[in-house]
Amino acid sequence: MFRNVAELVELAEKKQVKIAEVMIEQEMEITGLTREEIIAKMEHNLVVMEQAVERGLKGVTSVSGLTGGDSVLLQNYIKSGKSLGGDILLDAVSKAMATNEVNAAMGVICATPTAGSAGVVPGTLFAVKEKLNPTRMEMIEYLFTAAAFGFVVANNASISGAAGGCQAEVGSASGMAAAAIVEMAGGTPSQCAEAMAITLKNMLGLVCDPVAGLVEVPCVKRNAMGASNAITAADMALAGIKSRIPCDEVIHSMYLIGQTMPTALRETAKGGLAATPTGKRLEAEIFGRQKQMQS
Amino acid sequence: MKYRSAFDIIGPVMIGPSSSHTAGAARIGRVARTLFGYQPQKAVIHLYGSFAETYKGHGTDVAIVGGLLDFDTFDERIPTSLQLAKKANMEVEFVVERTVTDHPNTVRIKLYDEQKELEVVGISIGGGTIEITELNSFQLKLSGENPAILVVHNDQFGVVSAVTTVMAQNEINISHMEVSRKEKGKMAMMVIEVDQKIPAEVLKEIEGLPNVTQIIQMVE
Numbered sequence: 196m197f198r199n200v201a202e203l204v205e206l207a208e209k210k211q212v213k214i215a216e217v218m219i220e221q222e223m224e225i226t227g228l229t230r231e232e233i234i235a236k237m238e239h240n241l242v243v244m245e246q247a248v249e250r251g252l253k254g255v256t257s258v259s260g261l262t263g264g265d266s267v268l269l270q271n272y273i274k275s276g277k278s279l280g281g282d283i284l285l286d287a288v289s290k291a292m293a294t295n296e297v298n299a300a301m302g303v304i305c306a307t308p309t310a311g312s313a314g315v316v317p318g319t320l321f322a323v324k325e326k327l328n329p330t331r332m333e334m335i336e337y338l339f340t341a342a343a344f345g346f347v348v349a350n351n352a353s354i355s356g357a358a359g360g361c362q363a364e365v366g367s368a369s370g371m372a373a374a375a376i377v378e379m380a381g382g383t384p385s386q387c388a389e390a391m392a393i394t395l396k397n398m399l400g401l402v403c404d405p406v407a408g409l410v411e412v413p414c415v416k417r418n419a420m421g422a423s424n425a426i427t428a429a430d431m432a433l434a435g436i437k438s439r440i441p442c443d444e445v446i447h448s449m450y451l452i453g454q455t456m457p458t459a460l461r462e463t464a465k466g467g468l469a470a471t472p473t474g475k476r477l478e479a480e481i482f483g484r485q486k487q488m489q490s
Numbered sequence: 491m492k493y494r495s496a497f498d499i500i501g502p503v504m505i506g507p508s509s510s511h512t513a514g515a516a517r518i519g520r521v522a523r524t525l526f527g528y529q530p531q532k533a534v535i536h537l538y539g540s541f542a543e544t545y546k547g548h549g550t551d552v553a554i555v556g557g558l559l560d561f562d563t564f565d566e567r568i569p570t571s572l573q574l575a576k577k578a579n580m581e582v583e584f585v586v587e588r589t590v591t592d593h594p595n596t597v598r599i600k601l602y603d604e605q606k607e608l609e610v611v612g613i614s615i616g617g618g619t620i621e622i623t624e625l626n627s628f629q630l631k632l633s634g635e636n637p638a639i640l641v642v643h644n645d646q647f648g649v650v651s652a653v654t655t656v657m658a659q660n661e662i663n664i665s666h667m668e669v670s671r672k673e674k675g676k677m678a679m680m681v682i683e684v685d686q687k688i689p690a691e692v693l694k695e696i697e698g699l700p701n702v703t704q705i706i707q708m709v710e
Binding site: 339 | 507545569
């Protein structure tokens with residue numbers, strides 16, 4: 196069993212297989228399930244992700260009314276042909292937001308690694324697929340590659356906003372997606388690790404400050420930036436750029452930063468954007484009466 | 491390792507909006523129900539930390555109650571579980587606690603009916619993964635992902651070996667086990683996680699052993 200990214204990369208290189216394959220083999224070993232059963236289980240998750248994006252792109256509104264419809268606005272903008280950032284990048288951003296908009300509307304999604312960060316991995320997958328034309332199996336492998344890196348982060352740091360802030364959620368998701376993009380694009384296992392490191396470095400310190408405690412503001416747009424960060428870092432790693440700080444050390448520093456982050460900035464809705472005048476006003480509007488009754 | 495499977499990371503499939511505050515909460519509720527054995531008449535739910543601060547926005551309340559009604563994380567009835575609980579004659583009470591707990595996402599669930607009561611403490615550690623950390627004041631660590639039995643017994647020598655001998659004779663493999671007690675020589679509890687469901691006759695045999703007072707079965 197791999198315990199960190201260095202071991203994961205070494206295993207893949209020694210066996211000359213993809214990171215995805217290392218994850219699938221470990222899953223078989225741990226669960227006793229067959230390869231076919233494990234792949235079928237992951238394909239089910241893939242189908243849930245496809246349906247969530249499809250639903251989001253039709254336009255949804257959350258229960259509170261705070262979020263919904265931004266993914267559609269961005270799709271229309273891409274179609275106008277005026278985009279500056281590149282169509283694949285913006286498509287990923289739009290599809291990441293679509294997933295989180297469905298999540299905020301209490302729709303069905305697949306957590307990757309959490310619900311609040313569920314947009315990044317599928318958003319990037321369904322966007323880069325347009326250029327890379329993967330097979331169905333390669334799309335499933337994408338999710339196993341993402342899982343392998345997320346597995347290391349979850350066991351060595353955290354994937355919980357309440358424990359480690361948004362860096363642990365969207366930061367982890369973004370790093371997982373970057374590594375998976377690299378592998379799908381034909382990069383090496385160590386390039387996957389570089390992409391993860393570059394991504395996570397740029398998410399360190401990101402706080403979890405949801406307005407009114409809802410997984411909406413700023414979560415939907417943090418997923419948007421997470422997707423864009425992942426694609427940029429994947430391109431950098433594929434270009435041969437390396438992280439000066441090794442991936443495992445970046446993950447460990449994320450853990451330490453989470454440990455020292457004040458409680459107000461760890462999913463308690465007491466600091467950051469949640470504590471801004473507008474954040475407070477929105478909270479009062481949404482829960483006004485219920486809150487008064489409680490205190 | 492806290493996380494053991496790829497599907498702890500890519501998964502669960504769930505109703506939004508939060509894996510820890512919605513899916514994890516639903517799982518803790520469902521494990522509590524399983525430990526109770528059936529739907530209780532009354533549930534008192536104490537919320538701590540981030541659960542206490544943000545439960546309304548995350549649907550933690552409807553998720554826990556959904557779990558108590560035996561709903562899975564992706565059950566689309568979760569958003570309306572409070573009304574469904576009323577229909578099912580399950581009384582529900584929420585208590586917002588200010589005490590600081592070890593883990594920010596902690597819930598204490600007390601379940602009652604005329605015959606018995608059960609108290610469970612669960613934590614939601616991220617991505618929908620949970621741990622049960624306390625049962626009727628016994629400290630323990632239970633993931634709720636594998637079949638398990640909880641054996642309440644007198645704290646005396648030989649009980650652990652008697653129980654595991656019965657399991658060995660019936661070719662049941664133990665994947666994880668721990669023993670805890672409240673006070674030396676008084677009541678103790680074994681938590682035994684296994685790979686497959688334990689047949690009813692084996693449970694009966696264990697329940698009949700000297701010094702064993704109660705068995706709680708936990709099958710997902």
